[in-house]
Amino acid sequence: MKYLIKGGRLIDPANQLDDLMDIYIQNGKIQDLLPAAPRRTDRELTDYRIIPAEGLVVTPGLIDMHTHLREPGQEYKETILTGAQAAVAGGFAAVACMPNTQPVNDQRSVCEFIVSRAREARLAKVFPVGAISIGLRGEALAEYGDLKEGGAVALSDDGHPVMNGQLMRRAMEYAKAFRLPIIAHCEDLHLSQSGVMNEGPTSTWLGLRGIPAAAEETMVQRDILLCQLTGHPLHIAHVSTAGSVQFIREAKKKGLPVSAETAPHYFTLTEDTLVGFDTLAKVNPPLRSREDLQAIQKGLKDGTLDVIASDHAPHSSLEKEVEFEQALCGLIGLETALPLTLQLVHKGLLTLPQAIAKFTTGPARALNLEGWGQLQRNGPAHLTILDPFFEFQVDVQQFRSKSRNSPFNGFKLKGKALLTMVNGRIVHNLLFQTLEGS
Amino acid sequence: MPFSRHHLTGMKGLTREEIETILTTAESLKEISFRDIKKVPTLRGKTVVNFFHEPSTRTRTSFEIAAKRLSADTVSLSAGTSSLVKGETLIDTAKNLEAMGPDVIVIRHSLAGAPHLLSRSVKASIINAGDGMHEHPTQALLDLMTIREKKGTLQGLQVAIIGDIAHSRVARSNIIGLKTMGAQVMVAGPPTMIPPHLDAFGVEVSYQLEEIIPRADVIMMLRVQLERQQQLLFPSLREYSRFFGLHPGNMKKAKKDVIIMHPGPVNRGVELHPDLADGPFSVILDQVTNGVAVRMALLYLLLGGERK
Numbered sequence: 001m002k003y004l005i006k007g008g009r010l011i012d013p014a015n016q017l018d019d020l021m022d023i024y025i026q027n028g029k030i031q032d033l034l035p036a037a038p039r040r041t042d043r044e045l046t047d048y049r050i051i052p053a054e055g056l057v058v059t060p061g062l063i064d065m066h067t068h069l070r071e072p073g074q075e076y077k078e079t080i081l082t083g084a085q086a087a088v089a090g091g092f093a094a095v096a097c098m099p100n101t102q103p104v105n106d107q108r109s110v111c112e113f114i115v116s117r118a119r120e121a122r123l124a125k126v127f128p129v130g131a132i133s134i135g136l137r138g139e140a141l142a143e144y145g146d147l148k149e150g151g152a153v154a155l156s157d158d159g160h161p162v163m164n165g166q167l168m169r170r171a172m173e174y175a176k177a178f179r180l181p182i183i184a185h186c187e188d189l190h191l192s193q194s195g196v197m198n199e200g201p202t203s204t205w206l207g208l209r210g211i212p213a214a215a216e217e218t219m220v221q222r223d224i225l226l227c228q229l230t231g232h233p234l235h236i237a238h239v240s241t242a243g244s245v246q247f248i249r250e251a252k253k254k255g256l257p258v259s260a261e262t263a264p265h266y267f268t269l270t271e272d273t274l275v276g277f278d279t280l281a282k283v284n285p286p287l288r289s290r291e292d293l294q295a296i297q298k299g300l301k302d303g304t305l306d307v308i309a310s311d312h313a314p315h316s317s318l319e320k321e322v323e324f325e326q327a328l329c330g331l332i333g334l335e336t337a338l339p340l341t342l343q344l345v346h347k348g349l350l351t352l353p354q355a356i357a358k359f360t361t362g363p364a365r366a367l368n369l370e371g372w373g374q375l376q377r378n379g380p381a382h383l384t385i386l387d388p389f390f391e392f393q394v395d396v397q398q399f400r401s402k403s404r405n406s407p408f409n410g411f412k413l414k415g416k417a418l419l420t421m422v423n424g425r426i427v428h429n430l431l432f433q434t435l436e437g438s
Numbered sequence: 439m440p441f442s443r444h445h446l447t448g449m450k451g452l453t454r455e456e457i458e459t460i461l462t463t464a465e466s467l468k469e470i471s472f473r474d475i476k477k478v479p480t481l482r483g484k485t486v487v488n489f490f491h492e493p494s495t496r497t498r499t500s501f502e503i504a505a506k507r508l509s510a511d512t513v514s515l516s517a518g519t520s521s522l523v524k525g526e527t528l529i530d531t532a533k534n535l536e537a538m539g540p541d542v543i544v545i546r547h548s549l550a551g552a553p554h555l556l557s558r559s560v561k562a563s564i565i566n567a568g569d570g571m572h573e574h575p576t577q578a579l580l581d582l583m584t585i586r587e588k589k590g591t592l593q594g595l596q597v598a599i600i601g602d603i604a605h606s607r608v609a610r611s612n613i614i615g616l617k618t619m620g621a622q623v624m625v626a627g628p629p630t631m632i633p634p635h636l637d638a639f640g641v642e643v644s645y646q647l648e649e650i651i652p653r654a655d656v657i658m659m660l661r662v663q664l665e666r667q668q669q670l671l672f673p674s675l676r677e678y679s680r681f682f683g684l685h686p687g688n689m690k691k692a693k694k695d696v697i698i699m700h701p702g703p704v705n706r707g708v709e710l711h712p713d714l715a716d717g718p719f720s721v722i723l724d725q726v727t728n729g730v731a732v733r734m735a736l737l738y739l740l741l742g743g744e745r746k
Contacts (some may be wrong), residue, residue, distance in 0.1 A: 201635035205450070207550045207572030207610055210634075277551030321529060323549040325570070 001049060001424070002026045004008065006383060007036045008053025010062055013357035014374035016365070023058065024048070025381045028424035033377060051419070051431065053385055060375050061093025061382030061422060064334060064422040065363035066158075066183075066237060066261060066309035069095070069126070069348040073102025078314040078402045079212070084123035086312070086401035088259060088428035091417025093127040094372060095312075095334070097361075098158040099221040106131035106142040111150030123427045124420075125382070127153040127367065129183060132171045136160040139167070141174060147426040148178045156183035157236045159236060159284070163189055165222060172232040181233040181259075181366060186219035186244070187211075187285065195324045196325050198271040198286040206274065208324065211286050213241040220244045224251045225257055235366045236260040238311050240285040242295030251262045260299075261307035261364040262269050264333060264340035267296045273407060279327035283311070284395060297349050300358065307362035308355075310337040314403030332401050342388055342415030353389060381424040387429065390416040441739040445557045445564040445653040450574035457619060461583050464728065464735035470507055471730055474722065481510035484741055487540040490567070491528075492548040496702055497567050497576070501544050504733035510741075524661040528552060536560040540743055547568070557643070563740040571605050576736065577701050578611035580729040582619060584721055585656055588697050589726070592619035598650045599623065599684065601660030602631040602671075602707055608701045609660060613641060613707050624650045627660075627682055630671040632709040646683065652691040657719075658699045659684055659709050675708055689719075697721045 003025040008034070010021040020036040024043070030044075069083035078086075087095045097114065099105035105114065111128045118126035130147035134140045136157045144155060155175055162168045162184075172182050192215040197203050200209025220236060224247060227234040239262045241244060251258045265283060270290050273281040281287060299305040313330025320327050341358065344350045358377075364373025371380045394411045397405040420428035441459050470478055486505040491497050498514065507514045515535075526534075528547075535543060542563045545553050552572030557564040558735075568574040586592055597616050603609045603625050616623050617640065624642040626630060626649070636643055644650050651657065662678060672678050679685070684698065696721045706712045714720060 028728055199634060201638055204633040204635050205610065205639075207607055209571075240475060277554050323547070324551040325549045325553060 002047045003051055003424070004045065004048040004056055005051045005385070006055050007255050008056050008058035010058045010375070011353050011356050012375050013353050014060070014361045018353055021058070021189050023375070023383070025180060025424050028381055030375055030377055030381050033296045033375065051204055051385070052420070056387055056418065057352065057385050057386050059386065060360045060373055061367070061420070062090045062091045062359040062384045062417070063363040063372060064310050064312065064337060064359070065096040065307060065367055066263070067095045067097050067334065068100065068314065068330070069097040071101065071117065073112065073356045077316055080117040080126060081121045081336070082400060082402040083312070084121045084126065086332070087124040088420040089400045090335040091386055091420055092124055093420055094127060095383060096127040096129050096153060096367060098129050098156060099131040100159050100375050104130070104131050104135050104298070106134050106136070107205070108143070108146040108150035108275045111147055113151050115151040123422070125422055127151070127369070129154045129156050129158070129277065130180070131155065132157040132162055132182065133167060138162050138164050141167070141171060144175055144180055146176045148180055152180065153237070153369065154181045154183050156185065156237065158183065158185045160191060161185050161187040161219060165226070168223065169226050169230060172226055172230040172234070174206060175379045176230070176232050179368065181235050181368070183235045183237050184219070184223045186216050186223060188215045188218050191215035191218065195286070196282065198288045199273055200271055201247065202271045202274060202291055213243055213288065213292070216241050217243040218246065218287055220247050224248070224256065224258060227251070227256050228254075231257070233257040233259070236310070238266070238285060239265050239305060240266045240288050240292060241297065242292045245295045245301035245304055249299070249302070252304065259362070260304065260306050261309045262296050262300065263309055263311040264337050266329060267293055267300065269407065270298060271307040277324040278407065279322070279324055280331060280405050282324065282327050282329050283331055284329040297344065300344070301350060301354070306358070307340050307366055308337065308358040309334065309363070310334050315400055315405045316403060320405050324400045330405065332399070332403050332406050334401060335399050336394060336406060336413070338386065338417055339413040339415050340408070343413060345388065346414055381421055383421045384417050385419040386415065386417045388415040390414065390418070392416060443740065446575055446736060446740065447553045447557055447564060447566045449578050449611045449618070450573070452615070452618065454618050457579070457582065457615065460579055460732065460735050460739065461586060463739060464579070465653045467734045467738065468728070468731035469606050470734070471727070476507055477509060478507065479509045480738060481505070481508040481741055484542070485540045486510045486512045486544065486737065488512060488544045489535070489537055490515065490518045491552070492546050494546050494568070496729070498696050501567065501727040501733050504730050505737055507730070508737055509735055510737065526684040528555060531605055531698070532560050534619045536562060536595050537736060541732070542737060563734060564565040565740070568607055570607065570608075572607055573611045574607040575611050576729070577608050578615040579619040579736075580725055580732040581612055581658065581701075582615050583728045583732055584699065584725050585697070587724070588721060589655060590641070592616065592621045594654050595621045595655045597621050597623050597656040597658060598654035599625045599658045599660065600647060600684065601627050602662050602666065603627055603636070603660070604631045604633040605663065605666070606660050612658065613639070624654070625704060628672050628678070631666070635737065647684070647688050648691070651688055652693070652694060655693060656694070656697050656699065661701065661703065661705060662709050679708050682716055683709045683711065686713060689714065699725060702726070
């Protein structure tokens with residue numbers, strides 16, 4: 001199928017492009033990018049399906065580099081198919097999925113299973129993240145070479161911080177051989193202990209054990225020092241505190257190969273959301289204070305935080321409709337990450353190209369994803385069309401995800417993805433009715 | 439003064455007028471406990487379920503006696519006898535109870551927020567009888583009643599709460615209640631047991647008992663739980679009792695009309711010297727007596743009170 005996406009505002013931060021363009025697509029590739037002009041093109045248009053994009057924004061296919069797809073092992077919460085459906089509905093042409101499945105993605109066969117499941121789904125591209133340590137136990141290195149051959153694009157023990165500094169050092173050294181960046185979940189488990197929310201006035205009054213900001217920040221510091229020691233690229237996951245932002249800012253100033261992400265809940269919600277013991281807003285790291293939220297927004301603005309990722313973490317009512325301290329951490333975000341980010345644009349805190357970069361150039365660079373994060377002639381046609389002014393109310397019952405654990409239900413938001421294309425194939429489409437068959 | 443609440447999940451949110459109403463009602467109901475026949479028919483035909491998911495002697499007995507003195511039928515469940523041990527969720531247990539039509543469910547639970555979870559899923563009135571480290575509103579109300587009885591007012595009083603503030607639901611509920619009623623609150627204890635950000639709520643924090651005892655009109659001691667020693671919160675009971683316990687030595691400079699309170703059970707010789715627990719300043723047993731009156735008042739007010 002050939003497509004002509006006509007008259008949209010193309011924002012491609014990687015190529016510093018922000019202009020009205022016509023995009024010609026053929027055989028899954030970008031055939032041509034031409035300034036949108038009223039003149040007739042000399043190209044023969046009969047074969048092209050014309051996608052009218054006037055008034056809309058066209059971007060390189062968005063990437064969510066931090067998700068949990070739960071398959072294999074917890075298919076009652078999410079599968080690779082339903083996760084990919086949620087992804088494309090949220091505008092994401094690609095996702096990276098964390099290794100805390102059952103079995104853990106610490107071996108090639110699990111990686112290959114995920115890749116093949118994603119291929120069957122034929123929706124979003126799925127990039128597996130392999131484990132740093134076998135079983136996420138923080139004791140022995142997983143087989144990074146094998147994982148890479150199986151499709152892994154990075155390594156992380158997400159959710160299970162690597163407490164052993166020596167193991168983290170060896171992981172960063174050994175990963176160099178395979179050019180696999182390390183994604184760090186920074187949390188000192190002794191400091192966070194049995195905490196269930198941010199340590200602050202709210203935890204004091206709710207009588208819930210707090211997790212101090214220092215639990216995250218000490219490990220951000222350690223991992224930056226190990227990055228300096230090993231010279232290996234480090235990506236810091238789900239930054240939630242003002243102190244972390246500052247440490248990362250300083251590390252970047254020193255020229256260290258550090259990148260960092262935050263998630264929409266950290267720039268949208270604060271610990272006060274938990275006052276009624278709302279388990280849907282229980283996440284790790286926890287929602288923090290207003291000052292932290294503002295520092296996160298500032299970090300996004302000045303580029304300290306390169307990436308926004310959803311940390312999509314599906315749970316069923318079994319894990320959430322229980323006592324607060326027993327509820328599991330996590331919320332689903334694939335279908336709200338982009339709209340919540342666009343609220344920062346509407347508030348004037350980020351420009352639209354800056355916001356787009358957090359889902360395109362940011363993750364593509366952090367994960368070295370070739371062909372992703374930009375649009376260029378003869379490159380693969382992964383793209384997203386969004387309407388930044390589309391107004392809607394979040395309704396979890398409409399989600400494609402198998403789970404419903406979102407604290408954003410009922411939020412009135414402005415901005416939504418209307419079309420997602422992967423390899424020249426439309427995988428999500430609110431623009432016109434006929435979804436392309438397989 | 440009408441009382442229109444359906445649940446009592448905490449002291450937080452109660453207005454001064456509502457607290458006044460509860461205390462005044464309790465004061466008038468207290469007399470029933472001193473009659474020959476300690477029973478009135480006010481709540482005949484009402485059912486009160488005492489759902490105690492954590493061990494308790496004092497609070498549970500107090501609720502049971504309070505309900506019986508008002509002629510309500512009472513049923514008691516504990517963690518051991520409920521289906522929770524068979525893996526049923528809290529919400530399911532509550533919904534099953536609800537299906538049997540109780541009017542009030544009194545819940546004690548080891549986890550914060552459990553009464554809030556219940557109040558969202560059942561129609562019966564929920565009374566929080568202590569949830570984790572969060573709140574214990576009926577304890578605070580009986581403490582307020584006792585202070586008012588002994589001192590005449592709460593307004594402007596200096597109240598010192600001493601001990602493990604961080605892990606104490608009694609401290610939280612009392613701080614909220616006392617501040618609402620216009621009292622000044624000071625807390626003291628080892629720094630590891632003082633939660634952060636108390637000052638933001640207008641609570642004075644001290645780590646030296648000698649600093650606050652001379653100014654206190656009321657001293658409220660908290661129970662120190664022995665397992666806290668393993669959590670790196672203090673080095674030994676010996677040191678704790680010497681520096682953070684109340685004993686005749688550090689009471690020398692106390693006001694002559696000070697009262698000493700304790701929510702019980704007391705670790706004699708740890709946070710409170712036996713001579714003080716049994717001495718003239720102690721109002722510990724008055725607290726227990728008033729506990730029944732306050733719980734009678736709450737059952738009465740939540741079940742309709744003056745509307746009947």
